[in-house]
Amino acid sequence: MSKKTSRYYIALDEDTLYTYENHTLYLTRSLLIHNCDRFTKKLLKEVRRFKVKNLVFNLDKLEDIDSAGVTALFFVKNKLRDDGFHIRFEGGGESIQKKIELFKPEKYDRALKVKKSGFFEHIGDEVLYFFTSYVYSYLILAANVAYWGVADLFKSKARREGEFTNQAVLIGVNAVLIVVFMSFVIGLVLALQSSQQLRNFGANIFIVDLTVVAMMSQMGPLITAILVAGRSGSAIAAEIATMKVTSELDALTTMGLNPIRFVVVPKLYASLVTMPFLIILANSAGIAGGATAAYFYLDITPEVFINRMGDVMKNKDLLTGFVKSQVYASLIVLTGSFYGFRVIRGAEGVGKATTTAVVVAISLVIIADSALGLLFY
Amino acid sequence: MEKEKIIEVKNLGASFDGFNVLSDVTFNAHPGEVTIILGSSGCGKSTVLRHLLGLYPIQKGHISVLGKDISQFTEQEQKQLYLQMGVFYQNGALLNSMTVGDNVALPLKQHTFLPDNLIEDIVFMKLGLVNLEDAYHRYPSELSGGMLKRAALARAIVMDPPLLFCDEPGAGLDPISLESLDNLILNLKEQLGMTILMVTHEVSSILRIANKIVYLDHGQVVFEGSVRDALSSDVEQVKQFFSVINEGQKLNL
Numbered sequence: 001m002s003k004k005t006s007r008y009y010i011a012l013d014e015d016t017l018y019t020y021e022n023h024t025l026y027l028t029r030s031l032l033i034h035n036c037d038r039f040t041k042k043l044l045k046e047v048r049r050f051k052v053k054n055l056v057f058n059l060d061k062l063e064d065i066d067s068a069g070v071t072a073l074f075f076v077k078n079k080l081r082d083d084g085f086h087i088r089f090e091g092g093g094e095s096i097q098k099k100i101e102l103f104k105p106e107k108y109d110r111a112l113k114v115k116k117s118g119f120f121e122h123i124g125d126e127v128l129y130f131f132t133s134y135v136y137s138y139l140i141l142a143a144n145v146a147y148w149g150v151a152d153l154f155k156s157k158a159r160r161e162g163e164f165t166n167q168a169v170l171i172g173v174n175a176v177l178i179v180v181f182m183s184f185v186i187g188l189v190l191a192l193q194s195s196q197q198l199r200n201f202g203a204n205i206f207i208v209d210l211t212v213v214a215m216m217s218q219m220g221p222l223i224t225a226i227l228v229a230g231r232s233g234s235a236i237a238a239e240i241a242t243m244k245v246t247s248e249l250d251a252l253t254t255m256g257l258n259p260i261r262f263v264v265v266p267k268l269y270a271s272l273v274t275m276p277f278l279i280i281l282a283n284s285a286g287i288a289g290g291a292t293a294a295y296f297y298l299d300i301t302p303e304v305f306i307n308r309m310g311d312v313m314k315n316k317d318l319l320t321g322f323v324k325s326q327v328y329a330s331l332i333v334l335t336g337s338f339y340g341f342r343v344i345r346g347a348e349g350v351g352k353a354t355t356t357a358v359v360v361a362i363s364l365v366i367i368a369d370s371a372l373g374l375l376f377y
Numbered sequence: 378m379e380k381e382k383i384i385e386v387k388n389l390g391a392s393f394d395g396f397n398v399l400s401d402v403t404f405n406a407h408p409g410e411v412t413i414i415l416g417s418s419g420c421g422k423s424t425v426l427r428h429l430l431g432l433y434p435i436q437k438g439h440i441s442v443l444g445k446d447i448s449q450f451t452e453q454e455q456k457q458l459y460l461q462m463g464v465f466y467q468n469g470a471l472l473n474s475m476t477v478g479d480n481v482a483l484p485l486k487q488h489t490f491l492p493d494n495l496i497e498d499i500v501f502m503k504l505g506l507v508n509l510e511d512a513y514h515r516y517p518s519e520l521s522g523g524m525l526k527r528a529a530l531a532r533a534i535v536m537d538p539p540l541l542f543c544d545e546p547g548a549g550l551d552p553i554s555l556e557s558l559d560n561l562i563l564n565l566k567e568q569l570g571m572t573i574l575m576v577t578h579e580v581s582s583i584l585r586i587a588n589k590i591v592y593l594d595h596g597q598v599v600f601e602g603s604v605r606d607a608l609s610s611d612v613e614q615v616k617q618f619f620s621v622i623n624e625g626q627k628l629n630l
Contacts, residue, residue: 032537033489033491033536033537034489036489036491036495037489037490037491037492037495040491040492040495041492066537066569067499067502067503067534067537067569068485068489068491068495068499068536068537070502071495071498071499071502072495074498075494075495075498095568098567098568099568099569102506102564102568103502103506104502105498105501105502105505344516344518344519346473346517346518348473348474348518349473349518
């Protein structure tokens with residue numbers, strides 16, 4: 001800061017400076033987007049040192065200002081007001097005045113600016129949002145799907161001809177190869193990993209118990225559900241989300257067709273019917289994998305393996321598998337549909353819905369698996 | 378005395394996959410004026426715009442923006458030019474993963490050192506100019522088509538660019554919103570001295586804001602002149618385009 005007679009000349013930057021005289025700051029040169037940051041920082045720093053609290057910003061000598069400059073002026077004014085200063089603008093050519101009139105932030109309603117909430121308030125809001133927006137909506141959808149799923153069983157007219165077969169092929173038949181292959185590999189590896197330990201105890205024959213129980217009560221249904229969630233859960237979410245963003249669902253509604261009955265229920269039927277078969281295939285493939293490992297590493301012939309299987313297998317395991325298949329199938333279809341219906345708009349929304357649907361469906365399947373595991377223990 | 382040219386397009390030609398889109402486009406835009414590019418669908422308006430924005434390489438002819446040949450630009454010069462232009466895309470082209478406020482703030486955050494609360498003030502002010510303050514915290518996917526357009530305009534003008542390119546800003550807007558958009562564009566032109574190049578079909582907009590009209594047909598400029606000249610033009614396509622006004626007058630009778 002340099003002093004000349006009774007005036008202070010303060011260079012705010014190469015473009016803007018002001019002179020101070022009789023409680024008045026004369027802003028000079030220009031106040032534009034590229035020098036606003038230096039202007040606001042320096043001016044706030046300088047003016048806060050003043051003892052005089054009533055100040056006038058004179059704009060007569062200001063040559064140019066843009067929208068960022070106008071905002072910066074009001075920003076400084078408001079900041080200084082918080083420090084107890086009273087700032088008034090005066091002067092300025094016609095062009096400067098018009099720009100201030102057009103761009104002054106005070107004209108615009110800031111009341112809508114969201115108040116930043118506290119930590120606990122935020123957590124409370126999020127929990128409430130989760131329950132109202134997710135849990136409640138999911139249950140409503142589940143209730144709707146269950147109602148129409150049962151009601152439409154007895155109304156053949158309500159079902160689209162061929163849609164069940166179509167969906168059964170997409171959800172079930174097309175998944176056979178991957179489910180069988182993955183289950184075989186997992187059964188093989190499971191038996192292989194255990195064979196060393198069993199051999200140490202001379203308990204080779206128990207490889208059959210291990211493989212059969214693991215595959216039938218846990219691994220078979222779980223692998224199938226995870227693969228179907230990845231394949232069909234994502235496809236269901238993407239299909240419904242795309243229908244939503246392209247207004248196809250609205251078109252169905254305005255044609256008097258219920259999108260849940262028209263789109264979701266056939267998928268539910270198809271997955272409920274095909275899932276048990278997929279699980280049976282997965283179990284068989286997994287056990288075959290285990291038998292392969294047992295033959296090569298523990299010298300257990302297929303005949304011995306099959307004989308022992310008869311002793312190990314229980315009807316309860318079959319029943320568990322069936323119950324699981326129905327629960328998982330419902331969860332996958334419901335979750336895919338839920339995220340499909342929730343999408344707002346745009347391609348990004350479809351992608352997001354698809355990804356979230358898969359992640360949530362797999363998580364729900366695992367949670368349900370734990371719950372059912374405890375139930376059937 | 379010849380007017381200063383802020384955009385100069387000379388003998389611009391372009392073809393894609395052997396299909397000639399632009400054969401010989403020549404026109405100028407002058408500082409502080411609104412130049413409208415008109416023409417039927419497929420006549421090459423958007424192609425001209427994309428050439429001006431440097432999105433297509435120039436195959437034939439020359440384009441000068443702010444007195445410099447854009448084909449000679451280095452990457453740095455091109456970037457500097459982008460900082461001086463705002464572009465308003467027809468569908469808004471807002472980033473869907475960000476709120477409207479963040480979309481509008483993006484150029485300020487990337488290209489200036491302004492403090493965050495000042496940026497927030499500027500963004501609110503710009504959204505206020507387009508009557509969209511309440512959309513600050515909303516995502517583009519939650520806005521209507523008209524709101525998206527206004528938010529896109531707020532983003533295009535957030536840096537007060539001397540050059541504003543608009544691709545059909547009025548399409549899909551109701552007449553009242555369209556008028557307020559036109560008034561805003563006029564205000565920006567007058568207060569900030571913006572030069573505006575716009576592709577539009579809205580006759581009412583053209584009559585309200587245009588200083589100059591460039592009419593394209595089959596990749597060629599068939600008319601270049603003021604609105605007054607366009608209204609009394611003998612060029613068949615231009616006559617046909619503005620015949621809608623005469624139709625309206627007939628209905629009033």
